[in-house]
Amino acid sequence: MASLALGIAAGTTNAAFSTLCRTPNYRRPSRRLRISCVGWDPEGILGRPQTGHIARREFQRRLEKDADAREAFEQEIREEKRRREALRLSRVIPDTAAELIEYFLDTEAQELEFEIARLRPRLNEEFFAQIKFELGQLRFAVNKTEDMEDRLIELEALEKAIQEGIEAYDKMEGDLIKAKGSLTKILTSKDLKATLLDMVEKNEINRSLLALLDENIASANRNDQKEAAAFMEKLRGAMLKYITV
Structure with a gap:
């Protein structure tokens, strides 16, 4: 009998993290919040990018018909996966709550879900108190600069994304614990x-x-x-x- 897997699959919290990318008038002069598209099409085989269910179905049909396009698409997915794994290994976890805020602000949108799961014990009262302290300083500053306004938007979006990510992660972890017990019962x-x-x-x-x-x-x-x-x-x-x- 195979041993019971202990790994935790990534939760589905993409909606929470996309907040960082949808904030009105959002600018990041000092950092890059990069969104890498896996729908790679360097030769223009698939035409202009489209959105919506119909566009996704059309994209899928074109991949099924065109072997070269399908191989290019799959190759880009593999390369993106390797890039993200290398990025994860290269990052150094900070020691303080203030540094942890900067760490999350420098995290790519696609990686927030992973980082929340990895650093869940650090996302505690001390962490959120530091965010609220910085938000208070920015909101009640007498002379606000454009950089301060940008920072305020960043922190508000980050706070919301992490709060929603924690909620989704904790629910997923609870469901997984129950599932482990159920699967053990079945396998034995x-x-x-x-x-x-x-x-x-x-x-x-x-x-x-x-x-x-x-x-x-x-x-x-x-x-x-x-x-x-x-x-x-x-x-x-x-x-x-x-x-x-």
């Missing part, structure tokens, strides 16, 4: 069908449990545990019949 059950039916009655078969099972299947495949992976694939099919959330 002597009567799998009875266990699944019992869990259905308690509404314990959900998407969080399915996601954790997928992590275990992927782990088993990486470690060449073919029998365990096959068993869990079969289990996944059975769970899909009962999934409610």
Whole structure:
């Protein structure tokens, strides 16, 4: 039997972090908040970028028809993943709350979710007290400069993004703890069908449990545990019949 995966998948909190990019009149003279697009099209194969569901479907159809475009797209995704992993390894975690604010302000929008998960214990009362202290100084300054106005916008957006990110992360972590217990119960059950039916009655078969099972299947495949992976694939099919959330 494959060992139960302990890794935590990234939470879906992109809406919270996009606040940093949507703030009206937002300017960053001293820092770069870079958004890297994975829809890379250097040769103009796919035409001008578009938004919306219809545009995404058209983009998908073009990728399916054009092997070169698909390979370019997948290559860009791989390169972006390597770039982000290298960036994570290169960053030094600061010691003080004030430095941690600057650390988050210098964090790319796509990486905020990861950094919130990694630094969750540091995002405490001391951290938010430092943000509020700096916000108070800026809001009640007698002679505000343009840089001070920019800083105020940055800090307000950052505070909101981190608060929403923490809320999403804490909920995800709670769901994962429950899912780990449920998956352990299933994998150690002597009567799998009875266990699944019992869990259905308690509404314990959900998407969080399915996601954790997928992590275990992927782990088993990486470690060449073919029998365990096959068993869990079969289990996944059975769970899909009962999934409610």
